[in-house]
Amino acid sequence: MEKELFWNAVISNDKRFDGAFVYAVGTTKIYCKPSCKSKPPKRENVAFFRSPELAEKEGFRACLRCLPRSEKTDRQTDLVIRTCELIETDIENTLESLAERLNVSTGHLQRTFTRIVGVSPQKYKENRRLAKFKNELKQGGEIVDAIYESGFGSSSRLYENASRKLGMTPSKYKKGGKNMEIDFAITTTKIGKMIVAATGKGICSVSLADSAEDLLSALKEEFPNAIIRESDELLKEFINEIVENIEGDNRAIELPLDVRATAFQMRVWEELRKIPYGKTATYQEIAAKIGNKNAVRAVARACASNQVALVIPCHRVIRSDGSLSGYRWGVERKRSLLEHERSRSVET
Ligand SMILES: [Zn+2]
Structure with missing residues (x-):
């Protein structure tokens, strides 16, 4: 896998x-x-x-x-990031269970983590618990932000290694996309208005709504400090590819992405991209695929925090009883997307 x-x-x-x-x-x-x-x-x-x-x-x-x-591989940084992910998935993980799952000794984990993050895994856990309590609404949990909140920040090493895993560096994200340049285009599809926004690196947002005004104000809210401009021509190919997926016969969207993600979210999203056109998977199945069948709720949160509709096909994830569950852009849109895909895949 x-x-x-x-x-x-x-x-x-x-x-x-x-x-x-x-x-x-x-x-x-x-x-x-x-x-x-x-x-x-x-x-x-x-x-x-x-x-x-x-x-x-x-x-x-x-x-x-x-x-x-x-490109130097930094095993210790990698170990720290994986530890944070495990804590994020299950805050009840103890030092022993973390060490066991990461296949290292408790002493090594304790020392490495403390040296790089600045606080012990136990202290980090407490901070996370508190932060979660204070801010239940923050979906998914930005691991890199979490590391910062826990006292890390002076060493640039972890920062560089961690941000390489993300589409965007956490500091940019925190400043609401300051100095980022974002191009967008809005079009009409059979399931409503759609906005596609991209940085120089790839697509950073795809959303659906009833009105173009709502889409644009949501984008500005997401990136309040970015330079945002309408560029229909530049995004024409991206738009066409996605519209052909919604309405026509394009079964796979292959477009570059520039999205914020924790390593955990990335792993979930990679799995979502493997669900074939016309098929669905359950939250449980995705959790099992990423090697943690207990992470069903975390998987659901990762799906809900998808910033790029269709490009990452979170609409193909449903409940194990076959019901559709929610969709960030409205469950009726999810239903019509799945119906369209099913009808197209029957034809061949
Ligand atoms: Zn090469």
């Missing part, structure tokens, strides 16, 4: 995975980082390594185009 995730990162040149692993190509004996722009290799020739060193031990050479060695 991890390999699936890695392979997806490779074919989508996903920068956020740089540093997390490298991929090596058997036929050329060269290894690359996930975002390398070189021609995608055949799946069967690819092997994954957690670090450049491991790839080199197997006789692979670093690619000259993407310079994968410069």
Whole structure:
């Protein structure tokens, strides 16, 4: 399953995975980082390594185009991020259960976490509990923000490593997208008005509503400090691809994304993108796929915090009793999307 995730990162040149692993190509004996722009290799020739060193031990050479060695894998940072994710999924995790799941000793986890974050895992947990209590409405939980809130902030190391995993750095997010430039276009679809907004890196928002005014004011609210401008021409292809998905026969949207996400949300969203057109999955199934069948509620929250309708097809997740459950953009829209997909997939 991890390999699936890695392979997806490779074919989508996903920068956020740089540093997390490298991929090596058997036929050329060269290894690359996930975002390398070189021609995608055949799946069967690819092997994954957690670090450049491991790839080199197997006789692979670093690619000259993407310079994968410069992307240093930081196992300790990785360990800290994974610890935070586990705490986020289940705040009742103890130091022992965390260490067991991460396959490290409690002493090592305690020391590493405290050194990098600035507080112990126990203290971090207490802070999270308090923050959750204070702010139940904050959906999903921004792990990087959470790390900051817990006393971390002086070391830039974790910041850099963590922000690489996100579409947007947390500081930019906090300032409401300050200095970001966002282009948007609004169109009419058969399920209502749709806005598509993008930064220079990819789509940052896709929303549906009854009126164009509502869509635009919601975008401005989400990014109050960004420079926002209407650019119909620039976004024409993106819009067409999504509209063809809603109304026509485009079964897979393959567009670049620039979204804020915790590593947990990213993993859920990757799974959502694997649900085939015309099919549905339950929250339980997604939770099991990401390796934590108890995380059903966290999965539901991750679906609800999706910022890009259709591009990440959260509408394909339903309750285990077959009922539709909610949809951020209205359950009637979810129903018609699923009906449209079902009717198209029956035809072939
Ligand atoms: Zn390369």
